[in-house]
Amino acid sequence: MQQGAKDPKSPIKVINIVGGGTAGWMAAATLARHFRGHDLSIRLVESEQIGTIGVGEATVPSILNLNRYLGIRERDFIAATGATFKLGIEFSDWYTAGESFFHPFADFGAPLGGIPFYPCWLKQYKLGNAAPLSEYSLATALAKGGRFAQPDPDTQNPLALYNYAYHFDASRYAALLRRIAESHGVRRIEGKIVEVRLDSSNGDIRSLHLQSGEILHGDLYIDCSGFRGLLIEQALATGYEDWRHWLPVDTAVAVQSERAGPAPPYTRATATAAGWRWRIPLQHRNGNGHVFSSAHMTTEQASTELLKNLEGSALGEQRVIRFAAGMRKKFWNRNCVALGLASGFIEPLESTSISLIQTGVEKILKFLPDLIPEQKNIDEANRLNRQEYERVRDFIILHYKLNGRDDTQFWRDMRDMAVPDTLQQKMDAFTEDGRLLSFEQESFQEASWLAIYDGFQFRPRNYLAEVDKLDNKQVIRAMENMRHAIATAATHAPPHHTFLRQAFLQPQEACAETE
Ligand SMILES: Cc1cc2nc3c(=O)[nH]c(=O)nc-3n(C[C@H](O)[C@H](O)[C@H](O)COP(=O)(O)OP(=O)(O)OC[C@H]3O[C@@H](n4cnc5c(N)ncnc54)[C@H](O)[C@@H]3O)c2cc1C
Numbered sequence: 001m002q003q004g005a006k007d008p009k010s011p012i013k014v015i016n017i018v019g020g021g022t023a024g025w026m027a028a029a030t031l032a033r034h035f036r037g038h039d040l041s042i043r044l045v046e047s048e049q050i051g052t053i054g055v056g057e058a059t060v061p062s063i064l065n066l067n068r069y070l071g072i073r074e075r076d077f078i079a080a081t082g083a084t085f086k087l088g089i090e091f092s093d094w095y096t097a098g099e100s101f102f103h104p105f106a107d108f109g110a111p112l113g114g115i116p117f118y119p120c121w122l123k124q125y126k127l128g129n130a131a132p133l134s135e136y137s138l139a140t141a142l143a144k145g146g147r148f149a150q151p152d153p154d155t156q157n158p159l160a161l162y163n164y165a166y167h168f169d170a171s172r173y174a175a176l177l178r179r180i181a182e183s184h185g186v187r188r189i190e191g192k193i194v195e196v197r198l199d200s201s202n203g204d205i206r207s208l209h210l211q212s213g214e215i216l217h218g219d220l221y222i223d224c225s226g227f228r229g230l231l232i233e234q235a236l237a238t239g240y241e242d243w244r245h246w247l248p249v250d251t252a253v254a255v256q257s258e259r260a261g262p263a264p265p266y267t268r269a270t271a272t273a274a275g276w277r278w279r280i281p282l283q284h285r286n287g288n289g290h291v292f293s294s295a296h297m298t299t300e301q302a303s304t305e306l307l308k309n310l311e312g313s314a315l316g317e318q319r320v321i322r323f324a325a326g327m328r329k330k331f332w333n334r335n336c337v338a339l340g341l342a343s344g345f346i347e348p349l350e351s352t353s354i355s356l357i358q359t360g361v362e363k364i365l366k367f368l369p370d371l372i373p374e375q376k377n378i379d380e381a382n383r384l385n386r387q388e389y390e391r392v393r394d395f396i397i398l399h400y401k402l403n404g405r406d407d408t409q410f411w412r413d414m415r416d417m418a419v420p421d422t423l424q425q426k427m428d429a430f431t432e433d434g435r436l437l438s439f440e441q442e443s444f445q446e447a448s449w450l451a452i453y454d455g456f457q458f459r460p461r462n463y464l465a466e467v468d469k470l471d472n473k474q475v476i477r478a479m480e481n482m483r484h485a486i487a488t489a490a491t492h493a494p495p496h497h498t499f500l501r502q503a504f505l506q507p508q509e510a511c512a513e514t515e
Contacts, residue, residue: 020046023340
């Protein structure tokens with residue numbers, strides 16, 4: 001057998017990870033933790049000369065599971081990464097200019113008489129007896145007031161159940177993960193890979209050749225090299241499925257800025273003439289960016305719009321990043337798995353990339369039992385990965401499809417476009433009677449779909465007939481009680497910055513009682 005070629009039945013002994021951005025270090029820390037005690041060596045190659053993408057600072061709640069798995073205490077995480085809490089996303093000017101709505105990581109209301117809240121609300125809303133849906137969400141009320149408190153895990157009150165995520169400094173998070181990975185034995189190699197050689201007998205990746213002359217052989221290669229896809233595309237020519245006909249936003253200008261005022265506990269996404277701007281509040285600064293369609297707006301226009309709307313002075317230079325929405329045709333091809341930007345990218349509107357890295361790593365763990373790769377497992381991992389990407393894609397497209405703006409060609413085109421069949425099916429079911437279809441591998445659950453439908457005032461023609469079994473007066477009273485309880489609970493929570501300071505940023509001893 002050639003050097004570097006592996007007997008297909010023997011367990012993997014060497015994993016080479018290419019790239020030390022968020023994807024590379026997430027993979028390194030998780031794989032090293034999962035396979036500790038195995039006869040396995042994990043190496044990570046990264047190049048300071050190339051650097052990382054330097055954005056990617058808003059997350060979804062699944063990040064808490066990763067931190068827990070890696071043994072990262074919330075207090076340490078928040079101090080190390082300059083993190084703030086995130087209750088959801090405020091969408092400004094998306095439906096029409098001047099209007100905004102909130103997508104919380106939480107359900108709306110609580111079931112009434114065994115019937116889910118939404119159909120009950122819908123009937124009363126149509127009758128003019130209900131407040132806007134957002135007023136039945138504690139997470140939304142907290143966000144609006146700039147307040148934060150952690151949900152009480154023992155509460156019996158369904159209104160107090162919500163999730164949260166974080167905003168964090170991506171480079172500091174990568175550094176934290178690196179410390180964990182290295183403590184589990186991962187070896188970091190600084191250097192630029194200048195050549196990737198394939199095994200002529202089977203087409204697998206055989207070796208990585210560094211500028212320094214060092215050659216790395218391995219059994220499994222994880223491509224975390226960013227958009228370039230050094231292994232998965234440049235070496236293995238896996239192919240890319242391009243979704244720009246649905247998601248034409250293809251360029252970002254990004255800049256950091258000084259914080260002005262206390263950090264709100266949410267991300268803001270503000271629609272512009274041909275895209276949208278993000279504002280991500282960290283403890284020590286804001287992350288800002290403007291993502292736009294280059295067919296409808298120049299980089300100069302996008303940059304002017306971004307700078308004009310910064311809340312504090314810009315810190316450092318603006319960066320321009322180009323991308324194409326889509327996914328690699330296979331995320332696992334031969335002896336190579338692509339994670340992060342190397343595996344695909346759907347624009348950052350719902351902060352999904354980091355969670356897709358997480359589920360990508362989980363698929364490696366699940367479909368590589370005993371470290372022995374089998375083609376049927378690889379095929380299944382690819383099938384699930386595709387579905388997961390497509391579900392996220394559909395959810396993002398929905399935000400554009402439902403827009404009510406008439407001010408530019410971009411928004412009119414987005415409203416008129418034909419959407420994927422899977423999305424059309426969901427929209428049709430919802431329009432009929434409020435049914436929320438859920439397919440395999442959904443990243444966003446029913447409450448999230450509801451938040452977007454309702455935010456865009458896209459409402460069903462009918463409500464579920466079952467709701468008519470409930471007594472109208474009782475329903476109205478119960479809903480009013482919920483709204484009152486939520487408003488009261490929200491005003492009792494501390495301002496977000498006070499919560500952060502008191503619970504997480506004070507010296508250890510002072511915090512002991514808050515744990
Ligand atoms: C505009 C924008 C906004 C985003 N916002 C969010 C967000 O809010 N939330 C979210 O979840 N995600 C977001 N993302 C996605 C997020 O940034 C990425 O998923 C995340 O940073 C992971 O990137 P990565 O590690 O795959 O790639 P990168 O950070 O690009 O890292 C690539 C690594 O590969 C190394 N490398 C490349 N070539 C070589 C070579 N030849 N030799 C050696 N090393 C090499 C580099 O040195 C680097 O270490 C955003 C992305 C963009 C473009």
